[in-house]
Amino acid sequence: MIATLIASLHALAGGDLSFAAGLLLLAALAAWLILEAIRSGLRVNAERVQARLAREKLRAQVDEVRLRCREAGPAQAGWNGLRKFAVAKKVIECDDVCAFYLKPHDGRALPAFKPGQYLTFQLDLPGRDKPLVRCYSLSDCPHQKDYYRVTIKKEKAPPDRPDLPPGAASSYFCDVVKEGDILNVKAPAGQFFLDLTKTNPIVLIAGGVGITPMLSMANAIVAGGSKREVWFFLGARNWREHIHKAELEKLAAKNENIRLHVCYSKPGPDDVKDRDYQHEGRVSVELFKELLPSNNFDFYLCGPGAFMKGITDGLESWGVPDSAVHFEAFGPATVKKKAAVPTLDETAHLAKILVTFSRSNKTVRWEPSAGNLLEFAAAEGIKIDSGCCAGGCGTCVVAIKSGEVNYLKRPDAEPDAGSCLTCICRPKSDLVLDA
Ligand SMILES: Cc1cc2nc3c(=O)[nH]c(=O)nc-3n(C[C@H](O)[C@H](O)[C@H](O)COP(=O)(O)OP(=O)(O)OC[C@H]3O[C@@H](n4cnc5c(N)ncnc54)[C@H](O)[C@@H]3O)c2cc1C
Known part of the structure; x- marks a missing residue:
């Protein structure tokens, strides 16, 4: 190619060799200048992109720190036990669904919560000897200063059992609870939440x-x-x-x-x-x-x-x-992470386990297909109080007299040592429960 170029320049220079060499030098210089210009253009562009990325990264880090500060703020701490909340506003959202805006009756500050967490209500329903415990997710922004909002759908009777009454708590909320009523509420809780310090899509x-x-x-x-x-x-x-x-x-x-x-x-x-x-x-x-x-x-x-x-x-x-x-x-989890599904060996081991309900004076062999200890007890005619059936409200807690359990999901609040949340666990060994 260079030979062709020299031949062309030689021809262009009318056979004058030194003139052709000069032309070649000029062409090389021009090419070098063009290459340098392109290279410095690319360098400037790359530096600009890098600076933009660094700026974005810094901005994300500042956002992250800001959110962490907000999350760690003093308002984060909840409260122990039940706190009274007044229904400040009740809004009919759509068919069979109402939103409730709740303000603390004591007028004190509201702790922020993590988006995805829920409130636990202890409801004194007319005609019931015990309070009914139910969980409802917080449906508004965690940084609202003066109210919590829950949105509740009235649960109808199952389609194949229209003779059954509709959901007790959800009907009570949608049909009976009105503005000005006072409700007993436990602090926001739950492991299902979005980490606001992250920025991933x-x-x-x-x-x-x-x-x-x-x-x-x-x-x-x-x-x-x-x-x-x-x-x-x-x-x-x-x-x-x-x-x-x-x-x-x-x-x-x-x-x-x-x-x-x-x-x-x-x-x-x-x-x-x-x-x-x-x-x-x-x-x-x-x-x-x-x-x-x-x-x-x-x-x-x-x-x-x-x-x-x-x-x-x-x-x-x-x-x-x-x-x-x-x-x-x-409700009772129908989605189980792979780790929670027992292997064949585990199933064989589980099938040998004996569960004793000491108060009821009953010992039965564990049924591996039973979802959890609460359902297993119910199938054996042993009544254990329950609420959310999802390991959140703590109503189904029972003392373990001997033996160990495995949890199907991590409890939202750890039960006391020596107790278990029967709605989300199954036996790990022979078990004696105070039920
Ligand atoms: C963490 C968490 C968050 C939640 N968040 C929300 C939320 O944001 N919004 C919301 O609407 N819900 C939410 N729920 C669900 C809510 O807690 C209740 O489970 C739901 O409202 C139903 O409760 P209930 O008392 O109305 O129904 P239940 O009285 O418990 O009845 C449930 C079903 O059983 C049927 N039934 C009645 N009697 C019988 C019987 N004898 N035999 C068989 N079946 C019968 C009823 O007809 C009904 O279909 C949440 C649950 C959890 C665990």
Whole structure:
């Protein structure tokens, strides 16, 4: 190539060799100058990109420190036992769903909570000899200074048993509780929450009333001024069951980092696509594959048992690691992390275990297919008081006289030494329970 170039320059210089050499030198100089200019241009650009990245990193670190300070603030501490709260406002959200705005009756400060946590209510229902204990997730931003909000769906009788009464606590809330009433409430608790000091992108997935902890998470991100990427998928039958519709739409419209995708499984005649909902059908992993740029997100989900089972199974098949999937069950957990499923050897060991209910004077062989000690006791006709059935409220605690248990999920609050939360554990060895 160089020979061709020299030959061309030689020809151009009319056979004058020194003139051709001069031209060659000039061409080389020009090429060098161009290369240098390109190189310094690239260097300046790279430095600019690096400076931008450093600025972004610094900003994220400042945000993180700010959020950590807020989280560690004095208001974080809860309270012991029950505290009285007045219902300051009750709002009908949609069919069979009400939101309750609660203010502390003592007028003192409200501790912040972590988005995703819940309140435990001890309700004195007429005609009951014992208080009823139920948990409800906090549905608003943790940094609200003067109220807590819970959003409660009245639980109907199961479709195959319409003869049964509807849910006791949820009906009481929706039908009886009114503004000005006083309720007994335990401090915010729960292990299912969003870490606001992180900035990684997340996917929030809600089915029906499972929207409550997710809305709190999304509100918390926005209130903290974070630009964290949030994909929010909500499944509802139609507009009539679309909980906190206006609030969610406003949140997404005002914050471009919140990408809202509402799926209606049975849109009504007045429901308008791209106004009320974005997709017809159920929330599914197929939809995530279509919309998300990758599976590299942390996924938070809450909804009915079947909904969560379908989504967690789908996420697993899509290659999402267990550690990136976080969920809350509003009742006995139907989604079990792999570690909680016993192996064949464990099942054989479990089948030999004897459980003694000492007060009831009954010893029975453990049934490995029984979900937990609470259900097992009930099947044996032994009554143990229970509340949330999810390891949160502590109502089902029973003293262990001898033996050990294994937990199916981490308790939200550790029971006293020598006791167990029967709704979320099973025996590890022969067991004697004070029940
Ligand atoms: C951590 C956590 C957070 C939660 N957050 C929320 C929330 O934000 N919003 C919300 O709405 N819920 C939430 N829940 C669920 C809530 O705590 C209650 O479980 C729910 O409201 C039902 O309680 P209930 O007393 O109304 O129903 P229950 O009285 O416990 O009845 C439950 C079901 O059993 C049926 N039933 C009645 N009698 C019988 C019988 N004899 N035999 C068989 N079945 C019968 C009822 O018809 C009903 O369908 C949460 C739960 C947990 C654990």
